[in-house]
Amino acid sequence: MLEKWFNKVKGPQNKKGLTGVLLLLLLGLGITFFPISPRETPTKAVVTPSSEAAKEPLTYEEALEKRLTIILQKMEGVGQVNVMITTVSDKEKILAEEKTQSHQKQQETDQGGGTRITEKEDMQNKIILQTGNVPYVIKENKPIIKGVLVIAEGAENSEVKSNIIQSVTSLLDVPVHKVAVYKKGK
Incomplete structure (x- = not known):
């Protein structure tokens, strides 16, 4: 089928027609593979002192x-x-703390009649957290x-x-x- 068409178009009188068809075919392929879109001009970022300051507190x-x-x-x-x-x-941030203190006193007597007193004092501080494990700030100096x-x-x-x-x-x-x-x- 294509052979018959080429033979018809091959004649000297159809040379302009063949050229036109080929141009349309190339244009169609070009549009398909290289779609026409508005040209994007590259934008340059303008850095001003105020915009830099906005990034850093x-x-x-x-x-x-x-x-x-x-x-x-x-x-x-x-x-x-x-x-x-x-x-x-x-x-300076002062955080809320939970303080626990314990005091133990122990008196021991040995076989010889001697007395020994031992005292143990333990103090623990635990930071109080808000939701999201953020410390609760009482005061900020x-x-x-x-x-x-x-x-x-x-x-x-x-x-x-x-x-x-x-x-x-x-x-x-x-x-x-x-x-x-x-x-x-x-």
């Missing part, structure tokens, strides 16, 4: 620095601010602030400097001698 000091910077910049005459806070210790450094554009003005020191000491409950305020350089 802020430390206690970093969170305080950020909040203090924002609030100090809103004060009149302060301008741009950089804040650094140092702490003595890390956060924040780190103790060792010092605060504030660098501000408006710190050359003594009134602005005094306002910054007063704000920091009252917000963070640190003594004045642990707060240093300096003028920001250019």
Whole structure:
């Protein structure tokens, strides 16, 4: 059957028809094996400092620095601010414990009439767990602030400097001698 068709199409008058049929056949095969889809342009991930910070949680000091910077910049005459806070210790979690204590006293008398007293004291602490084997936290102590450094554009003005020191000491409950305020350089 195919031979008869090729013989019919083989003639010089059907050369254009044969070329057209072959092109359609190739196009059909091409669409079948290489489906047409909209081109996908590669997207580039843009990494911004805020997206990196969102991945890693802020430390206690970093969170305080950020909040203090924002609030100090809103004060009149302060301008741009950089804040650094140092702490003595890390956060401390006090866990709920079940304490059991036992005390045993034993008195023995030997054949010679001597008496011996033995005492045994045993104390056990067991952490109380919530559902999911998570320890039950009674209290969480924040780190103790060792010092605060504030660098501000408006710190050359003594009134602005005094306002910054007063704000920091009252917000963070640190003594004045642990707060240093300096003028920001250019």
